[in-house]
Structures are given as structure tokens and as C-alpha cells.
Amino acid sequence: xxxEKRDYYEVLGVDKSASDDELKKAYRKLAxxxxxxxxxxxxxxxxxxxEVNEAYEILSNQEKRARYDQFGHAGxxxxxxxxxxxxYGGGFGGFGDFGDLGDILGSMFGGGFGGFGGxxxxxxxxxxxxxxASASVNISFEEAAKGCKKTIKVTKIDNCSDCGGTGCEKGxxxxxxxxxxxxxxxxxxxxxxxxxxxxxxxxxxxxGSGKVIDKPCHTCAGKGRIRHTVEQAIEIPAGIDxxxxxxxxxxGDAGANGGPSGNLRVSVxxxxxxxxxxxxxxxxxxxxxxxxxxxLGDEITVPTLDGKVKFTIHEGxxxxxxxxxxxKGIQRLNYAGKGDQYVKIIVEVPRDLSKAQKxxxxxxxxxxxxxxxxxxxxxxxxxxDFFD
Numbered sequence: 001x002x003x004e005k006r007d008y009y010e011v012l013g014v015d016k017s018a019s020d021d022e023l024k025k026a027y028r029k030l031a032x033x034x035x036x037x038x039x040x041x042x043x044x045x046x047x048x049x050x051e052v053n054e055a056y057e058i059l060s061n062q063e064k065r066a067r068y069d070q071f072g073h074a075g076x077x078x079x080x081x082x083x084x085x086x087x088y089g090g091g092f093g094g095f096g097d098f099g100d101l102g103d104i105l106g107s108m109f110g111g112g113f114g115g116f117g118g119x120x121x122x123x124x125x126x127x128x129x130x131x132x133a134s135a136s137v138n139i140s141f142e143e144a145a146k147g148c149k150k151t152i153k154v155t156k157i158d159n160c161s162d163c164g165g166t167g168c169e170k171g172x173x174x175x176x177x178x179x180x181x182x183x184x185x186x187x188x189x190x191x192x193x194x195x196x197x198x199x200x201x202x203x204x205x206x207x208g209s210g211k212v213i214d215k216p217c218h219t220c221a222g223k224g225r226i227r228h229t230v231e232q233a234i235e236i237p238a239g240i241d242x243x244x245x246x247x248x249x250x251x252g253d254a255g256a257n258g259g260p261s262g263n264l265r266v267s268v269x270x271x272x273x274x275x276x277x278x279x280x281x282x283x284x285x286x287x288x289x290x291x292x293x294x295x296l297g298d299e300i301t302v303p304t305l306d307g308k309v310k311f312t313i314h315e316g317x318x319x320x321x322x323x324x325x326x327x328k329g330i331q332r333l334n335y336a337g338k339g340d341q342y343v344k345i346i347v348e349v350p351r352d353l354s355k356a357q358k359x360x361x362x363x364x365x366x367x368x369x370x371x372x373x374x375x376x377x378x379x380x381x382x383x384x385d386f387f388d
Contacts, residue, residue, distance in 0.1 A: 006051065009055075011055040012027060012030065012052065012059065016069065023060060024060070027056040027060075028242065028243040030048075031052055031136075035136065053134050053267060057132075057134075057245070125182075125210055125211075126257060127257045127258045127259035129255050129260050129262060130252055130253035131252060132262040132263045133154055134267070135153070135264065135265075136268075136269060137267075141273035142305060143236065144236075144268070144270045144330075145238065145331060147235075147238030147239075147240075149233060149234070149235055149236070150233070150236060152234060152266065153229050153230070154231075155228070155229045156230065156254075157253040157254060158225065158230075159225055160223070162218075163220060163224060165225065167220060167224035168216065168217060169215040169216065177203060177206035177209070178212070179203055180203035182210040183203075184202065184203055184209060185208070186200065186202075186203050187199065225254065232251060234266055238331035238333070241333075244268050245266065246266040246268060248264040248265075250262075250263065281338065282339040282340050283328070283330060283341045285303070286346050287344070287345060287346065289345060290350070291350065294313070294318070294319075295315070297313055298313055299313075300312075302343055304341055305329075306328060311325070311343070318345075321344075322343065328341035
């Protein structure tokens with residue numbers, strides 16, 4: 001029996017009214033907590049990591065979130081049809097269509113009802129899209145800012161290379177099921193208060209496939225599909241941020257019966273930088289300078305993502321003063337232009353002074369006029385006015 005899925009909002013630890021920013025913050029926190037790199041060989045953490053990724057993938061998409069809020073997990077199932085039997089056609093007014101009634105009665109009696117307009121049955125051999133696969137990649141701050149190429153390992157389901165997805169040993173083929181004649185279903189007629197009703201159930205002989213394999217492939221045991229780990233090259237665009245997800249079209253599980261492959265969703269984890277911090281596409285950093293540099297002004301070297309640049313600080317620079325280097329920030333994701341870099345000045349007070357250094361500072365303090373300290377003078381003037 002399949003394990004029941006937890007509520008996606010419960011998985012992320014947020015309310016149903018949570019904003020996109022709240023969802024993103026909750027996802028980042030949990031993704032880092034359960035990340036496989038931080039929890040090697042921890043199966044519980046691995047399971048939680050996949051659960052968190054799945055929840056965020058649904059709730060971060062407005063359309064999928066709306067379906068989930070209305071119909072629950074069934075609403076985000078790939079085979080979900082909001083106008084079909086799962087939602088009762090939008091109400092019992094659908095009884096005017098005997099096909100819909102057949103679907104409802106089918107859910108009561110365990111099969112489709114041909115006696116009510118020929119109940120709709122899915123073709124077991126119809127093409128089906130593969131499931132999406134998920135993975136993660138760790139990159140540096142600089143790689144996120146400028147973009148890069150990475151090769152990651154992805155575990156997914158592919159068609160068996162030995163049998164080409166048929167499930168048959170080489171040189172053999174499958175046969176049409178003699179019981180259901182390839183339909184994957186068997187019919188029976190029952191007498192009910194509604195009259196004679198034809199029901200359809202999955203064929204036990206072929207298990208709904210419509211085919212019988214006499215000699216199954218030794219590699220995939222007749223399933224036609226295998227789970228394996230492959231290397232996948234991905235292009236990471238410049239400007240990607242921590243916690244964002246890259247979708248690789250067709251990089252997921254192989255489809256069934258010739259259906260398209262699912263997508264690969266790669267969660268990006270950006271390592272913190274020892275100097276820079278990011279806010280949107282802007283970069284922030286702090287640079288310490290000496291008291292003499294702040295008082296007299298100086299030319300300093302400023303690190304940027306594009307290399308070192310020279311910048312002249314003015315005479316009388318104060319602690320906490322900030323200046324901007326235009327266009328020295330991060331490349332805007334999928335757009336032209338860059339953010340800016342903001343540099344905050346930290347004036348470092350010297351420690352462990354020698355006796356001679358202390359004497360020089362005392363001399364300097366004696367010859368320094370109060371007008372040189374505008375903030376101090378203003379502060380004491382306010383105090384004087386307050387107590388007068």
C-alpha cells in the first residue's frame with residue numbers, strides 16, 4: 001500500500017496563506033537542513049529533502065498551488081482532470097451526461113459502466129509522460145553571479161538498453177493477452193436496481209498491460225525500465241540565486257509507451273562568500289580603514305566580482321559612510337545589465353598602543369579644536385539646551 005503523502009504546507013511548516021517570500025524562506029531553511037551533502041548516508045534526511053523539494057515545486061507554482069488548494073494531492077496528479085469523475089463534473093448536474101454517471105457508478109462498483117453510455121476506459125498502452133527527477137548542485141558565490149556549467153549525478157528511470165523498453169529478451173516479442181485480447185480489461189455483466197450494468201476490471205492475466213511476455217529481459221526482469229544514476233551536464237545562468245530551481249526539459253524519467261520524458265529539476269545551493277553579501281542583484285561589502293585614512297583621505301583598493309578597483313575616500317570620512325560602485329553587482333537573470341556594489345566604511349580604532357603612541361595621540365587631542373568634531377559639538381549643544 002502506497003504511503004500517504006503529508007500536506008505540502010505542513011511539510012514546509014507554513015500556513016495556507018503564506019506568501020511567495022515566506023514559502024521561499026521556509027524552503028531554503030529546510031533544504032539546507034536536509035541536504036544530502038550535510039547528511040551523508042542519512043535515509044531519513046534524504047526522504048525529507050525530496051519531500052521538501054516536491055512541496056516547494058507545487059506551492060511555488062501558482063497554477064499547481066490553486067489546484068492543490070482545491071483538490072489536494074489529486075489536483076496535482078499528472079492524470080488529474082478537474083472536469084472528470086474526480087470532481088464529479090463540477091456538481092450533480094453532470095447526471096445529464098450518462099458518461100459522467102457511468103464514471104461515478106464505476107467508482108461505486110469497481111469498474112467502468114458500458115451500460116451507461118460506454119464508460120471511458122484508459123488505454124494501457126497509451127503514451128504516458130515520465131515523472132520529473134530532482135537533484136541539487138552546490139556552486140560558489142562567483143559562479144552564481146557569472147554563470148557556469150556543471151556536471152551532476154542524477155538518479156532516474158530510463159528504458160532498458162538491452163531490450164529497448166519492450167521488456168522482452170533479445171530476439172523475442174510480446175504476445176497479445178489471450179484473456180483480454182489486448183485491452184488490459186475484462187468485462188462482466190451484473191444485474192442491479194439500475195438494470196443490467198456492464199463492469200470492467202483490470203485483467204489479472206496481463207495486469208492491465210494487454211500483453212504477455214513469455215521470455216522476460218534478464219536485465220530489467222521484463223519491466224522494460226531500469227533505475228540508474230547518470231551524469232548530466234547543466235547550464236547555470238548568470239544571476240541565479242540560492243534556493244532557485246533550474247528545469248532541464250526531458251531530463252527526468254523516461255515516458256512509457258513512447259511518451260515524452262519528464263523534466264529534471266535542479267535545486268541550486270550557493271555557498272556564502274567571505275567578503276560579499278547579496279541582496280537581489282546588488283552586492284554589499286565592508287572595508288576597514290585606519291583613523292588616519294579616514295581623517296586625511298586616501299586611495300584604497302576595493303574588491304569586486306570583476307577584480308580589484310581603486311577608489312578615493314574623501315578627507316573626513318566617517319564610520320558607516322557608504323559609497324556605490326555602479327554596475328559592479330550581479331548579472332540580472334535572463335536580462336541585460338547588472339546590479340551595483342555598495343561599500344560600507346569601517347573605521348578601525350587601534351588597540352594595544354605603545355606609550356609613545358599614546359603620548360602622540362594626547363598631543364593631537366590637545367591641539368584639535370572642537371569645530372573638528374561637528375557631531376560631538378552638536379550633541380553637547382542639544383544636551384545643554386535640554387537641561388537649561
